[in-house]
Amino acid sequence: NLAASVSASRNQLLYNSTGARGMDGWVGGPNWSTQDFGYGFGRGFSCAVSGSYLYNDNAHFAEIAPESWVTWSADPKIFGGTCDIWLEFYDSSFNRVGGNYAGRQVANRDFGDTVSGEALAPANAFNARLVTWPNFSAGGSAGVRRMKVERGRLPATAWSDEGTTEALAASLSVTAAVAADAQTRLANVIFEVIGASGGDPFQLLFRTQGTNSYGRLVASALEFCSVIGGEVITAMKLIGGDVFITGKLFMGLAKQITLDPTIPALIFTPTSGTAKMIYGAGFGAGSDCIMWLGPKATAVADITRTNGSWAFGTDSKVYYGTAELGSGGGTAGAGQNRIAVVGSLSSSTFSTLGSMTLNNRPGSGLWGLTSVSLGGQSTGTGATVELQLIEAGASTPLATATVFVPAGDAASALDFSFSPTGPWAQTRPAGNLTLNVRGRRSAGSGTASISGDIVATYNPSV
Known part of the structure; x- marks a missing residue:
């Protein structure tokens, strides 16, 4: 055991702090x-x-x-x-x-x-x-x-x-021992270093017991460093129960998973295939990607939202291939597209009430409806309206609905459903695709005013 005692520099700096000399000082x-x-x-x-x-x-x-x-x-x-x-x-x-x-x-x-x-x-x-x-x-x-x-x-x-x-006590103890039990035929080894100076101690402990071994490092803060070109680089810190990784963390001998805090991003690189997946907080050339799937050869610094197979952007939009998936259709989400519907119907001729365009669409997929939320009012005694969901340029609708729009000065929630609700298989060539909602007055009198949203779901993987 080693022990040391040194003089502390934290002495009293005030003169006559008790007033023993009256008001002197x-x-x-x-x-x-x-x-x-x-x-x-x-x-x-x-x-x-x-x-x-x-x-x-x-x-x-x-x-x-x-x-x-x-x-x-x-x-x-x-x-x-x-x-x-x-x-x-x-x-x-x-x-x-x-x-x-x-x-x-x-x-x-x-x-x-x-x-x-x-x-x-x-x-x-x-x-x-x-x-x-x-x-x-x-x-x-x-x-x-x-x-x-x-x-x-x-x-x-x-x-x-x-x-x-005031005196400051400091101590350092080193224990090194080897012992053997004649009855159990087991040998034990212990090596331990403990240092303390009035605050949190540090401990370095290694021990074997029978066929098992144990190691432990204890301190208020621990750093794991390496030397690169003569400079000490901190790779990881343990402070207050938290772990801070300042360098890259690799999982798997082939670095199949990489956690890179400098991007920051989590990178999955399978050993087979040619693609990799990246999750992060605004990475890539424009710092505008959250998720990205694309070629392994593409460096993270060169990634864009449109140079992989697909990507999620920081703008909450989905990108498929070289362009945004569902642009022009209102709010584009994970395969969902909102068609804003608004218009007045007073004749038996169809008129377009809303549309949505998918740019750079692949050549196959499934369509379906996830929700319909429309309201309306009409003049006169009420009107019956026929609605159609149809591809631009097509003559056969994907789905139809018959809606009664009651008379009144205030819009009412409309109770109806499309038939069929989907999904509908698509065989259009790859490229842009526009989906329209159109309607006409099929019975009744007066003008029917309609407004609301139709949310269509598209699965490009089929």
Whole structure:
């Protein structure tokens, strides 16, 4: 076992912090004075007039280093009001730098509960001042004891008088042993290193027991690094129970799965075939792909939404081949296309109420309806309307529906269904395809006004 004891640099930086020398080194009199508070609290500073400041004078600044952490602590009491405590910083010529730092406010409390704060000193700060400022109503009182300014971050160390230095214990233990059990005929080996210096310890442990072995690394934070061209590169960190991977993570000897946080993306590259699949958050040449399926040879930096077999874009649209799937048809989703329907029907002649165009459509597939949501109203006594879902240029409709549109001044939800609802096999050549909704008045009088949506589903894989 190895042990070490060193001197800590976190000593008390305030002069006369208990008032044992009266108000020497402090500005605040005659409204502030020193006294023994009794009841085991010892000496400190007492305020007689509300709104009076107490702080260490210029000759007794706490000397600190620029851009270093400074911690203060104090035990204030206040009755009938509040008490504020904060740090101020000054340059080498005793000019104030910045405003109030690490301020804390307490209200209506007795001694016995230390408060503290920390601040990063400005670049040109060499001195620190601790300020106490109570405000209380008539009949109230205020005081402060055990003030301390020290170098370093929170938590504040225990209060100590001026010029004292606290000891910091550090230990390192190394255990290495080999043992054998004559009865069980089993051998055990242990190698363990434990280091501690008052905070979280570290541990390096390796052990064998019989036919099994065990290893363990423990620390507040762990880094796994490699050296590339003389430079240390961190590949992975373990901090606070979380794992941070800064380099690429490969699964499989052929790198079949790659997790690349620099893109960021998850890349699947099967050992067979010529395609790969990528999932990510805005990757590719335009940083506009979420999913992409395409040739293995295409580099991630060269990927676009239209140079693979298909892709999902950051614009929530689907791309098939070299163009958007379902463009011009309203909202295009995962194989769904909305046909906005609107129009007025007053004759027996068909008129188009809405359409949807698929660009770059493959030469096969299935169509079907997923939902129909229409509303309408008519003049006169009501009208019966015939609706058709039909390909542009075709004469035979894919589906038909008969709808009665009631009379009235307000639109009503229309109750009807297309027949058949699909799916319908398509044999059109590859290319653009337009799907129309058209209608006519087949019975009744007056004009029927219709509006709403029809959602058609297309499966290009058939």
